[in-house]
Amino acid sequence: MSENRPTPPSVPLLFAMVTAAQLALSIFLPAVPDIAVNLQTSLTAAQSLVPIYFAAFSLAQLVIGPLSDKYGRRPVIICGMALFTLACIACAVAPSIEVLLTARAVQAVGACTTMVVCRAMIRDTCEGAAAIRVMSHFALSLGLGVSIAPLCGGFLTTWFGWRATFFANGLASLIILAGVLIMLRETLPPDMRQPPRFRHLLLTYLRIALNLRFTGYMLSISFASGAVQTFMAAGPIVLISNMGIRADRFGFFVMFLPMCYMVGTYAARRLAAFLSVDQVILVGVAFSLTGGVLQFAFGLIAINAPIPVLAAVATSNFGTGFIIGNCYAQALATVPPSIAGSASALGGFMQWGWAFLVALLVANLTHTSSLQMGSVHLATTILAFCMALILMLVIKRKAG
Numbered sequence: 001m002s003e004n005r006p007t008p009p010s011v012p013l014l015f016a017m018v019t020a021a022q023l024a025l026s027i028f029l030p031a032v033p034d035i036a037v038n039l040q041t042s043l044t045a046a047q048s049l050v051p052i053y054f055a056a057f058s059l060a061q062l063v064i065g066p067l068s069d070k071y072g073r074r075p076v077i078i079c080g081m082a083l084f085t086l087a088c089i090a091c092a093v094a095p096s097i098e099v100l101l102t103a104r105a106v107q108a109v110g111a112c113t114t115m116v117v118c119r120a121m122i123r124d125t126c127e128g129a130a131a132i133r134v135m136s137h138f139a140l141s142l143g144l145g146v147s148i149a150p151l152c153g154g155f156l157t158t159w160f161g162w163r164a165t166f167f168a169n170g171l172a173s174l175i176i177l178a179g180v181l182i183m184l185r186e187t188l189p190p191d192m193r194q195p196p197r198f199r200h201l202l203l204t205y206l207r208i209a210l211n212l213r214f215t216g217y218m219l220s221i222s223f224a225s226g227a228v229q230t231f232m233a234a235g236p237i238v239l240i241s242n243m244g245i246r247a248d249r250f251g252f253f254v255m256f257l258p259m260c261y262m263v264g265t266y267a268a269r270r271l272a273a274f275l276s277v278d279q280v281i282l283v284g285v286a287f288s289l290t291g292g293v294l295q296f297a298f299g300l301i302a303i304n305a306p307i308p309v310l311a312a313v314a315t316s317n318f319g320t321g322f323i324i325g326n327c328y329a330q331a332l333a334t335v336p337p338s339i340a341g342s343a344s345a346l347g348g349f350m351q352w353g354w355a356f357l358v359a360l361l362v363a364n365l366t367h368t369s370s371l372q373m374g375s376v377h378l379a380t381t382i383l384a385f386c387m388a389l390i391l392m393l394v395i396k397r398k399a400g
Helices: 012-026 029-038 044-048 047-070 073-092 097-125 127-160 165-183 198-209 212-242 247-271 277-300 306-332 337-363 371-399
Strands: none
Touching: 012 097, 012 127, 012 165, 029 044, 029 127, 029 212, 029 306, 044 047, 044 097, 044 127, 044 212, 044 277, 044 337, 047 073, 047 097, 047 198, 047 337, 073 097, 073 165, 073 277, 097 306, 097 337, 097 371, 127 165, 198 337, 212 247, 212 277, 212 306, 212 337, 212 371, 247 277, 277 306, 277 371, 306 337, 306 371, 337 371
């Protein structure tokens, strides 16, 4: 690390901020059928809580990243977490599906500040092996939030109703916001900030997008992450409505999926002692594809049981643990720190934009079995595997 780099932020604090945002992603999933009944709407409309979150999350990143490049990381994170907390409360008291969908979109805008700005803060303060190490902790926090959220959501839904899931998320965010106000320090000095003029911003995004190494790493993340996004949109219907799993048991089953992701992240760190970063990524996309093949096969032979479905998602999630932290570190290393916020935003837009497309497709399918979910799962993991191969064997070799 260079001597003039700012002091890195507290890893536990970054971990807590990202975990709070990740809770919003899936804490309500066990309640999807109950939301449809309580708000007198269709299952398709209730499922739309997933893609609308992804859509708002992806678009907001294009604004939040440049704002953090102009005004600094700390004020943007504080405003974002405050907005997120208020949106959680709005979700909890929503009287209709329309209000709930609107509040979910606002919640996503607040949540994405932690994802975008935390990645940029890592880029501000770390490089090389140190960046990969901190990004691995960042990746673990992604897994932890998604791991505990469905379990907590299942019990909260069973004991208190679906609104309790959003109240709990808002309370957790409020506590972490207090920690941010006390502990978080700025990592982008004023002399390194860039004002986000519209034309300059477009040229910056174009410059980053034309960086084929950056784009290749980010698309590998996007396609691999599509496996779990597919399950998030279809899982409540396939497991709860079709297979008859109770909401609290759904949360218990789903809890193990992010654990596989976290184990994959840990295994990737250990494997990095023997393989290059790119080789570790290739191992990850191979596991991801294996899960897609299994899910599609289980659907074809009409297996109507939760364990095989979850095992296939777990296999892909294990592979994703090899991919996310390493790909983010490699991608952001290709851009200068002064535009790290914009690069993080564009990368997030790609990842969550793909998540939106996948979730929207899945939410509009009629799920008579796990085959529909398995088909999308297989397709997105094939794309991840092919993108990683093209990046390693073509793009990086041409770049020398």
